[in-house]
Amino acid sequence: MEQNGVMLRVEDYNLHYGDFQALSDVCVDIPKHHITAVIGPSGCGKSTFLRSFNRMNDLIPNVSVDGKIYMDGENLFDVDVVELRKQIGMVFQRPNPFPKTIYDNVAYGPRMHGLRDKHVLDEIVETSLRKAALWDEVKDDLKKSGLALSGGQQQRLCIARALAVEPDVILMDEPASALDPISTLRIEELIRELKENYTIVIVTHNMQQAARVSDFTAFFNMNEERAGYLVEFGETSQIFTRPQEKITEDYITGRFG
Amino acid sequence: MTSIDAVSTAIQDQEITFPASLRKRKIQQRIAFGLIWLGGLAAVAMLVWIVGYVMSQGLPVIDLEFLTTRPAGGVSGEGGMSTTIVTTLYLVALTVAIATPLGVGSAIYLVEYAGESQLESPLVRRIVRIARSGVEILAGVPSIIFGLFGFALFVSALKLKFSLLSAGLSGACMILPVIIRTTEEALLAVPRSYREASLGLGATKWQTIVNVIIPAALPGIVTGIVLSVGRIVAETAIFWVTLGGSYRLPRNLLSAGRSMALHVYSLASETRAFDKAMGTAAILIITIVVLNLTINILSRRLTARSQGR
Numbered sequence: 001m002e003q004n005g006v007m008l009r010v011e012d013y014n015l016h017y018g019d020f021q022a023l024s025d026v027c028v029d030i031p032k033h034h035i036t037a038v039i040g041p042s043g044c045g046k047s048t049f050l051r052s053f054n055r056m057n058d059l060i061p062n063v064s065v066d067g068k069i070y071m072d073g074e075n076l077f078d079v080d081v082v083e084l085r086k087q088i089g090m091v092f093q094r095p096n097p098f099p100k101t102i103y104d105n106v107a108y109g110p111r112m113h114g115l116r117d118k119h120v121l122d123e124i125v126e127t128s129l130r131k132a133a134l135w136d137e138v139k140d141d142l143k144k145s146g147l148a149l150s151g152g153q154q155q156r157l158c159i160a161r162a163l164a165v166e167p168d169v170i171l172m173d174e175p176a177s178a179l180d181p182i183s184t185l186r187i188e189e190l191i192r193e194l195k196e197n198y199t200i201v202i203v204t205h206n207m208q209q210a211a212r213v214s215d216f217t218a219f220f221n222m223n224e225e226r227a228g229y230l231v232e233f234g235e236t237s238q239i240f241t242r243p244q245e246k247i248t249e250d251y252i253t254g255r256f257g
Numbered sequence: 258m259t260s261i262d263a264v265s266t267a268i269q270d271q272e273i274t275f276p277a278s279l280r281k282r283k284i285q286q287r288i289a290f291g292l293i294w295l296g297g298l299a300a301v302a303m304l305v306w307i308v309g310y311v312m313s314q315g316l317p318v319i320d321l322e323f324l325t326t327r328p329a330g331g332v333s334g335e336g337g338m339s340t341t342i343v344t345t346l347y348l349v350a351l352t353v354a355i356a357t358p359l360g361v362g363s364a365i366y367l368v369e370y371a372g373e374s375q376l377e378s379p380l381v382r383r384i385v386r387i388a389r390s391g392v393e394i395l396a397g398v399p400s401i402i403f404g405l406f407g408f409a410l411f412v413s414a415l416k417l418k419f420s421l422l423s424a425g426l427s428g429a430c431m432i433l434p435v436i437i438r439t440t441e442e443a444l445l446a447v448p449r450s451y452r453e454a455s456l457g458l459g460a461t462k463w464q465t466i467v468n469v470i471i472p473a474a475l476p477g478i479v480t481g482i483v484l485s486v487g488r489i490v491a492e493t494a495i496f497w498v499t500l501g502g503s504y505r506l507p508r509n510l511l512s513a514g515r516s517m518a519l520h521v522y523s524l525a526s527e528t529r530a531f532d533k534a535m536g537t538a539a540i541l542i543i544t545i546v547v548l549n550l551t552i553n554i555l556s557r558r559l560t561a562r563s564q565g566r
Contacts, residue, residue, distance in 0.1 A: 084459075089457065089458065
């Protein structure tokens, strides 16, 4: 992969919760404007890995990291975390709209970054909701509470909210695991549309989902000897048809995990 | 044939009878519901009885003159209660204005910042622990202790005399733990996912607190304020030794005064006008109800506007 196609470069990354090691010596390049799926059995550290990119792990006491993660040649751990999170947005496992109106949910990020102009905000709200494929359903109800929407709509609202601050990267932590199958398909469709303009990293438990939406796949595992580590990384088609490692094949075919 | 097979055939051969009959279980439920219902009824009945008694004794005394003239003083208990209504409202406003920012601020610190104190020095951690247990203890201190403290500090040492200010400061000390505790509970009940969502968008911690956490916790914070207002309106002991007992209208923060509860107390204990004590008590109850309703409606409006319902 060419150098300029890399969005995020992870080098020798280790993470500890107190004495417990969660990730060990992870090295991987996340390609720009593609969708990278992170898969692996429960407890292998994939969510922790995802939360490393916007440093959400900082919120947990006693977390220590070493190694480096570069974005545009700059180490994430040297950047101001508030600025970093503007560039790297996140969509969480359970839809978590604020108890505010649909409009205020989407406008929240831009407002926090100092935007006050009503016309500009209106425009951002509309564009973000359109990008998240929610505009047509809510355009007449922008003053309604975000919590009044269905689960799938709430998750798309959360995606719109993340898009509104114009991030370069969007992290998704099992974004469809709390949704019904139809909402799930809509979210997946949306994720595929978004990769035009965004680099997306998605953690998923669902093999079919990883195969359906992603371009690249990173498979994580853990065992008694080693904390969460990257087993292999490659194009999704390759990982799912010709994995290099026996354990990857075992996992993908459902023999464990 | 193994033993498990034997058991399963035995089960197939004869239907299992579950010993408790449906009828019996339904009767259990009915008895339990009946007891719960009785408990609720008893509580409500007690309340209705007390309020009803005070109202039936008090309302006949109340007329426009009673409400608009000030107490005349003396053992006869002549006069109305106008100044005590105004004093009570002043006192409530002053106390809440002093205690709310302090209490809400302390709670925010304890919930949102003190958790991070493991990053700080052992001294800070120690102070936080002491502050926490301090709040717990203060919540259980009888009000007269706050009164004596207020008398010693505000009335005497700081030379504020018997005054609205002395009473407001002492009252604020009394309701501070209530506000801190209820605000803490309310903040802790705000889901972590709201904080993560806000921080994940690049909002600072302070922006998250002001724009997401406090609005979400507002109903709980208001509950604390309503409880406090109730205590201030109802309190006598603490104001007996800090507010004085003057039945004149307070002109400024340093004027002495007499709240409704104090007026009820002095009418009942020092005069012959027991009926007027009842009348004042009735107005006292009405005031509490009106204040609570007002605060609740205001907070519901505020929440509704921010949440778009």
